[in-house]
Amino acid sequence: MTSLFEEIAEPAPDDVPVNRVSVTVNGKRRTADIEPRLLLAHFLRQGLKLTGTHTGCDTTNCGACTVLLDGKAVKSCTVLAVQADGRDVTTVEGMATGSELDPVQEGFKDEHALQCGFCTPGMMLSARALLNENPEPTEDEIRFALSGNLCRCTGYQNIVKAVLWAAAKENGQDPRQAVARYEAAQQGRAQQNGAHQ
Amino acid sequence: MYPGRFRYVSPRSIDEAIAVLTEAEGEGKVLAGGQSLIPLLKLRFASPGVLVDINNLPDLDYIRREDDGSFRIGALTRHATMERSASIARHQPTAAAAAPLVADPIVRNRGTLVGSVCHADPQGDWAAVMIAAGGSVVAQGPEGRRTIPVRDFVTGPFQNVLAYDEVAVEAVIPAPKGTVVGGFLKLERRVGDFATAGAAVTLELSGGKVSRAGIALTGVGAATIDAEDAANALLNRPLGAETIDRAATLAAEIANPKSDHRGSADYKRHVVHTFVRRILAGLTEQTERAA
Numbered sequence: 001m002t003s004l005f006e007e008i009a010e011p012a013p014d015d016v017p018v019n020r021v022s023v024t025v026n027g028k029r030r031t032a033d034i035e036p037r038l039l040l041a042h043f044l045r046q047g048l049k050l051t052g053t054h055t056g057c058d059t060t061n062c063g064a065c066t067v068l069l070d071g072k073a074v075k076s077c078t079v080l081a082v083q084a085d086g087r088d089v090t091t092v093e094g095m096a097t098g099s100e101l102d103p104v105q106e107g108f109k110d111e112h113a114l115q116c117g118f119c120t121p122g123m124m125l126s127a128r129a130l131l132n133e134n135p136e137p138t139e140d141e142i143r144f145a146l147s148g149n150l151c152r153c154t155g156y157q158n159i160v161k162a163v164l165w166a167a168a169k170e171n172g173q174d175p176r177q178a179v180a181r182y183e184a185a186q187q188g189r190a191q192q193n194g195a196h197q
Numbered sequence: 198m199y200p201g202r203f204r205y206v207s208p209r210s211i212d213e214a215i216a217v218l219t220e221a222e223g224e225g226k227v228l229a230g231g232q233s234l235i236p237l238l239k240l241r242f243a244s245p246g247v248l249v250d251i252n253n254l255p256d257l258d259y260i261r262r263e264d265d266g267s268f269r270i271g272a273l274t275r276h277a278t279m280e281r282s283a284s285i286a287r288h289q290p291t292a293a294a295a296a297p298l299v300a301d302p303i304v305r306n307r308g309t310l311v312g313s314v315c316h317a318d319p320q321g322d323w324a325a326v327m328i329a330a331g332g333s334v335v336a337q338g339p340e341g342r343r344t345i346p347v348r349d350f351v352t353g354p355f356q357n358v359l360a361y362d363e364v365a366v367e368a369v370i371p372a373p374k375g376t377v378v379g380g381f382l383k384l385e386r387r388v389g390d391f392a393t394a395g396a397a398v399t400l401e402l403s404g405g406k407v408s409r410a411g412i413a414l415t416g417v418g419a420a421t422i423d424a425e426d427a428a429n430a431l432l433n434r435p436l437g438a439e440t441i442d443r444a445a446t447l448a449a450e451i452a453n454p455k456s457d458h459r460g461s462a463d464y465k466r467h468v469v470h471t472f473v474r475r476i477l478a479g480l481t482e483q484t485e486r487a488a
């Protein structure tokens with residue numbers, strides 16, 4: 001049996017122990033023999049060819065590798081693949097149902113929240129985890145929840161709107177109106193600040 | 198960056214975890230949230246022969262408030278669980294203030310309070326909170342359990358008193374004798390960063406006076422600093438401007454920061470003074486209400 005690790009790095013010598021893992025990834029059960037030092041990010045990207053999970057920093061800082069592990073957002077560059085044994089993993093590839101996008105994905109599309117796109121999968125999964133817990137987050141709560149995801153384009157404005165969009169859609173409200181209300185409130189704040197100058 | 202090779206064991210009981218560590222004779226390491234250990238493995242700053250993963254011991258995931266008012270926090274309790282605990286928010290203000298400031302929300306989903314104390318990072322937040330609250334770590338080894346106050350548990354940068362065959366099974370915050378008030382402030386360069394300087398203060402009040410005080414500092418020394426003299430300056434007194442200034446001055450004096458890219462030593466010392474003063478000033482109002 002070849003170890004999954006062999007495909008993606010130096011081959012493991014015969015005496016290196018491999019662990020058999022069985023992980024449900026995006027609803028599909030995947031079984032592999034891997035070395036325990038294999039990181040979940042590499043298991044997903046190189047092993048399962050799910051390259052939507054990005055590794056931006058590999059030092060646990062950027063959040064581009066964020067996936068859901070049993071529903072919780074985790075940085076997959078800082079979880080061992082063996083630790084996912086018997087657990088559920090959701091990557092960006094698992095967000096849509098068939099051709100129907102997750103409202104978070106729709107929101108990102110509608111509000112132009114992806115710039116270079118590198119941080120986007122992690123952003124979307126963090127947003128998904130937030131909305132699962134808090135269906136009606138405020139702007140501050142959204143910014144706080146996404147603070148572990150760095151976007152080098154620094155275009156957080158549209159990302160916040162995208163999450164507001166998704167929340168409204170899921171709550172049966174008009175997402176465009178929700179975003180318009182937010183924009184109006186922001187403009188009001190900006191004008192007030194201007195008036196003080 | 199791949200970690201070096203190791204054997205991975207996922208025990209189903211604490212006893213089994215201890216047995217594996219004992220057998221590994223110092224080559225073993227406990228893996229809790231992995232939010233410090235896995236980065237270290239990747240950098241090859243650590244290369245243990247065996248990793249003993251405690252994540253499949255759900256019995257260690259709890260925040261328990263005992264009848265006497267003490268708290269027991271299991272070794273698998275994540276930062277996020279601390280952050281969301283209504284009981285902590287109500288009864289342990291210092292921990293409640295610190296929890297949302299530890300790392301970032303994603304790291305908080307994995308990292309554990311006990312792991313953070315064990316890791317003994319001089320810039321870590323929980324050891325300071327625990328020292329201020331007079332907390333301890335309960336360690337379990339082949340010979341049974343022992344309880345170690347956190348101020349004695351952390352012995353230096355990334356060093357603790359655990360023997361190689363011991364697992365830290367829980368942290369304990371003792372029952373307060375009076376009303377507990379507290380606060381935590383930390384200066385970070387950006388969200389989720391370690392402290393440039395941070396201060397944790399926990400006070401117990403009875404009859405309008407401070408009956409127990411704990412002040413601890415993070416980021417400003419080679420290990421978490423127990424600012425005992427500063428805390429003692431508050432004892433048996435009401436909180437007033439003069440007492441507060443004295444405590445802040447003593448805390449700034451015992452701080453031992455180094456100048457680095459985050460700021461000069463003088464600056465960090467000044468931040469400590471400001472933080473301790475600010476926390477205590479904020480607590481004055483609560484003291485008056487408790488009187």
Ligand SMILES: Cc1cc2nc3c(=O)[nH]c(=O)nc-3n(C[C@H](O)[C@H](O)[C@H](O)COP(=O)(O)OP(=O)(O)OC[C@H]3O[C@@H](n4cnc5c(N)ncnc54)[C@H](O)[C@@H]3O)c2cc1C
Pocket residue numbers: 059060061226227228229230231232233234235236251272298299300301304307308309310311312313314315316318320321322323359363364365366389390391392
């Ligand atoms: C991006 C980022 C930002 C961060 N920011 C902060 C911050 O602002 N403040 C802060 O305090 N920390 C911060 N951290 C560090 C981190 O959150 C904590 O140090 C960490 O959560 C430690 O807990 P853990 O459970 O992940 O421990 P692990 O990484 O699993 O273990 C750490 C060490 O403790 C030992 N250990 C763990 N549990 C036990 C146990 N039960 N018994 C015996 N030994 C044990 C391990 O063997 C290892 O040596 C940050 C980390 C990252 C990646």
Ligand code: FES
Pocket residue numbers: 054055056057058059060061062063064065066075076077078
């Ligand atoms: S690649 Fe994992 S946090 Fe950056």
Ligand code: FES
Pocket residue numbers: 113114115116117118119120150151152153154
């Ligand atoms: S869209 Fe480019 S880093 Fe975020």
